[in-house]
Amino acid sequence: MDSYDAVVIGGGPAGLQATLTLARVHRRVLMIDSGSYRNDPAGHMHNVVTHDGTPPGEFRAAARKDLAAYDTATVRDETVTSVAMDGDHVVVSLGDELVRARGVVLATGVVDTLPDKPGLSELFGSVVAHCPFCHGHEFAGGHVGILGVGGAGHLPGLVGPIASRITVYTDGEDLGADLPAGVAVRTDAVTGLCRSAAGATISFADGPSEEVAGLFVSTTFAQRAPFAEQLGLRLNPSGCVEVDVMGRTSLPGVHAAGDMAHVAALPMPMASVLTAAASGQVAAASLAAYLL
């Protein structure tokens, strides 16, 4: 069985940074990456200082190049099937192969489920977005839609200075709240979307279709990997792993970072490339301290 100081599971921003942090202090660290990233649908990432507009794949390639400079860091493109404790060690399974480590950083991210509308998933990450900080400026000066009542509370105000016009499409639901002045509401059931020259055409069960430059949706998300459940880690109501401010989970030696984890004081992760990387750094530094 191969043995390491630490295993990092996940090669997104959280896992890449956690691995770099452990490599910087010459810990024998193995990063394992199954190659499924939350921002896979997006061609470019934004709101990432020095990388505003960089394709996510370029960012990851640059991060792996950084890691290649450290002899104690190993990267494997494989899928972890299980994680278990063996006394005070962690045993990570890659199919039939077992890897042992004194600690682990889980950075396996989450998976989004989108509103079930024909054509919507194909446009997610470009014309359809869930975060105005990531995709908002790209719709500047255009008609921006908000699908569903979930985002109707905060998105009109947030997107207001970007859009020329905003419409909330309630998709048959009751809005149940007042909107800022000037925000239009359409209540008919949305039947589908397709790409158009302006952005997207939205069709409805009744009445004419509408053109938008961009459409915001709310997603639900779940753990991408089963390890929190396998290890019996304490979860937040969001379904993310509960960590303290140092990225420690309820199990000693098991740290977590990125979108899959957050402190109990937050309702959900502050999901972004930089916050994921920052939490990866903190979780790895506190794991290095634990290993002492």
Ligand SMILES: Cc1cc2nc3c(=O)[nH]c(=O)nc-3n(C[C@H](O)[C@H](O)[C@H](O)COP(=O)(O)OP(=O)(O)OC[C@H]3O[C@@H](n4cnc5c(N)ncnc54)[C@H](O)[C@@H]3O)c2cc1C
């Ligand atoms: C469409 C979209 C666009 C976005 N755009 C932006 C943006 O412009 N700017 C921004 O800051 N944020 C953006 N985000 C958010 C950002 O992508 C996430 O917050 C960030 O990627 C989270 O990083 P992470 O490392 O936690 O998870 P991820 O990047 O999802 O990485 C998870 C890692 O875990 C690995 N993994 C999972 N299970 C296993 C397993 N069993 N074995 C081995 N490896 C495993 C995966 O392969 C992957 O390497 C966007 C999100 C979406 C959905």
